[in-house]
Amino acid sequence: MPKFVIAMMMHETNTFSPLPTPIGSFARAEALSGAAAIAEAEGTNTPLGGFIDLAREVGAEFVVPMAANAYPSGLVTEAAFEQMAGAIVEAVAAGCDGVMLALHGAMVTEGADDGEGELLTRIRRVAPDVPIAVALDFHTQMTEAMARGATVITGYRTYPHIDMAETSRRAGRTLLRALAGEVAPRIVWGSRPIMSSTLVHTPAREPMKSLMRVASEAEDTGAVLNASVFGGFPQADIPHLSLSSVVVCDGKTAEGELLLARILDEAWEQREGFLFHPEPLSAQVARARSLDGGPIILADHGDNTASGGTQDVMSVIEEALRQELDDVCAGPICDAACVAQMIAAGVGAEVTLDLGGKVDMPAMGLKGKPLTVTGRVKCITDGVFTVTGPMATGATIRMGRTAVLDTGRMQIVVSEQRSEPYDLGVFTHCGIDPRRKKYVLIKSRQHFRAGFEPIAKHIVMCDGDGCTASDLKLFKYERVKRPLYPFDMDMRLGRND
Ligand SMILES: [Zn+2]
Numbered sequence: 001m002p003k004f005v006i007a008m009m010m011h012e013t014n015t016f017s018p019l020p021t022p023i024g025s026f027a028r029a030e031a032l033s034g035a036a037a038i039a040e041a042e043g044t045n046t047p048l049g050g051f052i053d054l055a056r057e058v059g060a061e062f063v064v065p066m067a068a069n070a071y072p073s074g075l076v077t078e079a080a081f082e083q084m085a086g087a088i089v090e091a092v093a094a095g096c097d098g099v100m101l102a103l104h105g106a107m108v109t110e111g112a113d114d115g116e117g118e119l120l121t122r123i124r125r126v127a128p129d130v131p132i133a134v135a136l137d138f139h140t141q142m143t144e145a146m147a148r149g150a151t152v153i154t155g156y157r158t159y160p161h162i163d164m165a166e167t168s169r170r171a172g173r174t175l176l177r178a179l180a181g182e183v184a185p186r187i188v189w190g191s192r193p194i195m196s197s198t199l200v201h202t203p204a205r206e207p208m209k210s211l212m213r214v215a216s217e218a219e220d221t222g223a224v225l226n227a228s229v230f231g232g233f234p235q236a237d238i239p240h241l242s243l244s245s246v247v248v249c250d251g252k253t254a255e256g257e258l259l260l261a262r263i264l265d266e267a268w269e270q271r272e273g274f275l276f277h278p279e280p281l282s283a284q285v286a287r288a289r290s291l292d293g294g295p296i297i298l299a300d301h302g303d304n305t306a307s308g309g310t311q312d313v314m315s316v317i318e319e320a321l322r323q324e325l326d327d328v329c330a331g332p333i334c335d336a337a338c339v340a341q342m343i344a345a346g347v348g349a350e351v352t353l354d355l356g357g358k359v360d361m362p363a364m365g366l367k368g369k370p371l372t373v374t375g376r377v378k379c380i381t382d383g384v385f386t387v388t389g390p391m392a393t394g395a396t397i398r399m400g401r402t403a404v405l406d407t408g409r410m411q412i413v414v415s416e417q418r419s420e421p422y423d424l425g426v427f428t429h430c431g432i433d434p435r436r437k438k439y440v441l442i443k444s445r446q447h448f449r450a451g452f453e454p455i456a457k458h459i460v461m462c463d464g465d466g467c468t469a470s471d472l473k474l475f476k477y478e479r480v481k482r483p484l485y486p487f488d489m490d491m492r493l494g495r496n497d
Pocket of ligand 1: 137138139
């Protein structure tokens with residue numbers, strides 16, 4: 001019976017985010033390792049859940065020395081990285097037949113631009129020949145160190161990421177075939193110097209849709225073992241930011257190289273399609289106001305947690321109140337002090353809050369700006385619910401203590417912890433039914449589509465302030481490798497352009 005080390009070390013680092021990332025940020029689940037971590041992940045549509053379920057199905061033995069997953073934020077502290085990487089390397093060194101890693105692929109630490117490459121390099125020092133399957137997020141910043149360290153790599157095919165468990169299974173199945181001697185995985189990869197905006201690069205739409213289809217068909221028809229396309233994550237000022245693709249070949253790499261060139265040349269050809277075009281916030285909210293029916297989703301993508309936002313920027317809520325949108329539910333806003341104030345006042349009490357705006361964003365040149373709002377405390381919860389929608393189905397969400405402020409026009413969910421709203425539970429767990437609201441104002445850029453697109457009559461993207469803004473001209477990049485599209489719009493690749 002094979003024995004596996006299965007581990008998760010996931011973080012998408014937004015180097016412009018003012019939020020620190022110590023080990024405490026990774027403790028979203030009940031436990032960071034062992035039986036409790038396994039119990040929490042098992043059967044869920046998550047990367048760790050996918051590996052665990054596959055190992056169980058084939059009757060393999062396994063240990064989980066690390067199950068760390070933090071919401072995106074600033075640089076990972078050295079201490080946190082050492083604790084996570086140390087536990088994984090130690091478990092591999094103790095002996096195993098294979099390793100299955102759920103990584104994000106965009107971790108930047110205080111000491112390393114490529115956290116995943118560093119982890120894999122350390123594992124290779126203690127286990128040069130052990131096969132390693134790696135499941136990555138679609139927003140991976142791919143590197144040579146990752147390609148060299150891994151035996152198999154797969155990436156999500158969706159954004160919102162509704163295929164997390166399946167991505168792990170795709171990697172794990174190739175690993176099992178390699179262990180059985182059926183295949184001999186060899187990785188080839190490449191990239192193009194494109195910084196694609198996350199708001200327009202989902203595989204659900206062109207131009208990414210065609211690229212992903214080419215990769216998926218090559219894998220699904222067995223032409224190659226695995227093939228993935230990675231959009232990259234632009235809110236990181238690191239040298240290896242790019243749009244990339246990874247192909248896992250069986251023995252010979254010629255077919256994989258051809259596939260890579262086809263995908264990446266097509267991406268370069270279609271590069272204008274990856275540009276984001278900004279619009280004034282006031283015009284966007286006015287458009288939402290003019291639309292009939294509901295619910296109308298207003299997506300505040302300048303400050304979303306799943307890209308490293310502080311989740312306390314009030315600009316979109318302020319504009320919605322200014323334009324007197326009525327019958328709105330909004331949030332979640334992360335503001336522990338306001339939650340405490342509402343709990344102290346009690347349900348039914350009238351309170352005036354200086355809501356949000358507690359965190360400055362020096363890298364963006366933005367100062368925190370609280371919004372004074374008055375309303376009644378509608379309800380108070382523990383902020384815990386189970387996801388029922390298609391993304392991370394079955395996972396437990398912990399928002400910290402949570403309270404709802406009802407201003408009359410707007411019901412605002414306020415929580416102690418940050419949490420990306422991709423499931424209706426963010427509202428329903430505190431007694432608000434978003435299906436019955438005229439407007440649903442949420443801090444999300446893309447993941448909200450998993451739970452909220454099915455109930456939406458209209459979706460209006462709102463260019464609010466924050467460190468996850470989609471207009472890349474708002475960021476001061478100093479370390480990205482130039483030339484880079486779209487900064488150097490007239491650049492030529494040389495070999496094929
Ligand atoms: Zn992602």
